[in-house]
Amino acid sequence: MIAKKFKLPIQEFYEKNSRSVRGSCFLLKIFRSDALRSRFGVVISKKVAAKASARNVIKRLVFNFIKSHMKQMPINDYLIIVLPSAAKCSKKELLNDLNNLIPNI
Numbered sequence: 001m002i003a004k005k006f007k008l009p010i011q012e013f014y015e016k017n018s019r020s021v022r023g024s025c026f027l028l029k030i031f032r033s034d035a036l037r038s039r040f041g042v043v044i045s046k047k048v049a050a051k052a053s054a055r056n057v058i059k060r061l062v063f064n065f066i067k068s069h070m071k072q073m074p075i076n077d078y079l080i081i082v083l084p085s086a087a088k089c090s091k092k093e094l095l096n097d098l099n100n101l102i103p104n105i
Contacts, residue, residue, distance in 0.1 A: 008041030025086035
């Protein structure tokens, strides 16, 4: 997991203008930020996985990926929305999809 200072308060960012990048399992929304560091948020609905434990596994996977690739990303606010197709993907496919989103930033 990442430190709290790197987490995005998700409720404040649904109405703001953003740039979007879409993968097969994720939608990445990028918001401009005046902060000194990047912040990240992950949204995963019950449509993706009915059980909270399954949603938490995916969320942990995404946050661990972010932790290891944080230095490569420009300073912005990032909101990662997990799409329902992610439920059918393996962990390897999810990580590959996240890897493909980074160069498109």
